[in-house]
Amino acid sequence: MKNFIRHLSCSVLMLSSTALLAAEPAECQKVRMGVVNWTDVIATSAVADVLLQGMGYEVKQTSAAQQIVFGGLRDDRLDIFLGYWQPAMDKNIAPFLAAKQVKVLAQPSMSDAQATLAVPDYVAAGGLKTFADIAKFKDKLGGKIYGIEPGTGANANIKGMIDSNQFGLAGFQLVESGEAGMLAAVQRAVKRKEWVVFVGWTPHPMNINMHITYLTGSQDVFGANEGAATVSVVTAPDYAERCPNVSRLLENLTFKAAQESQMMVPIMEHQEPQDVARQWLRDHPEDLQRWLAGVTTFDGKDAAKSLQLSLKP
DSSP states (O other): OHHHHHHHHHHHHHHHHHHHHTSSOGGGGEEEEEEOSOHHHHHHHHHHHHHHHHTTOEEEEEEOOHHHHHHHHHTTSOOEEEEEEETTTHHHHHHHHHTTOSEEOSSOSEEEEEEEEEEEHHHHHTTOOBGGGGGGGTTTTTTEEEOOSTTOHHHHHHHHHHHTTGGGOTTOEEEOOOHHHHHHHHHHHHHTTOOOOEEEEESSTHHHHSOEEEOBOOTTTTSHHHHEEEEEEEEOTTHHHHOHHHHHHHHHOOOOHHHHHHHHHHHHTTOOHHHHHHHHHHHOHHHHHHHTTTOBOTTSSBHHHHHHHHTOO
């Protein structure tokens, strides 16, 4: 009888283990991640990449514009995207949400972000502190407002203000370029103590490397509360049902803006994002523990133990 009970217990354990191993289908092992070329999104995507690889998954990152990423999720060419800024990307994602072609996770991965127009501190000290002040200093600003890459919600907001003459901005020029190009132009201006107004946001190393002031009185052009923003994860609509273990990790993967700004500094200094992510995980075991709560490796084993092995130098 004892042998029977022992045999039955072993059988139950084997069945339980088999059920755990079969929790996700084989296709979940390959995670196709969309990434926009924003350093904060690159940083969080690198963390997810390193975690997933340490858990036995294969990750392929595809860098593309927002609309292409959302289209990739719709067309089953991508699975996840860790960089949906609200409200900056709301207009671009709206048709995909309306058609239920993508899904936004309920809890934001970051709740203390901000994106609006900014100026160097010396410009604010010179009197340019609000959106209404911009037009007063058109000559000093060279009639330019520096945006980011074409097609973004931030640029659309600036163009809308110019076209409608909101805040007296008719006649201003929107200068469009990627994040790196915009920051290079701002840094040149700062070095020469020239006046410049540009799209600023947190998290970002600009808040560490430069002394900047965010403008007020925006009349919600960049969203309520002077551009207060959240960042969320977007997936294919049925991804949570198909791949619950990866989805659980994505739900756990939350950040604070100040924390992420620090993580972004070495990336802006041209260190490999995955190397930066690995070092962050080594230096912040409390984050690793929090992010892996309730998560297993792809084959159902201890995720924390697997990551500790994979993170050894």
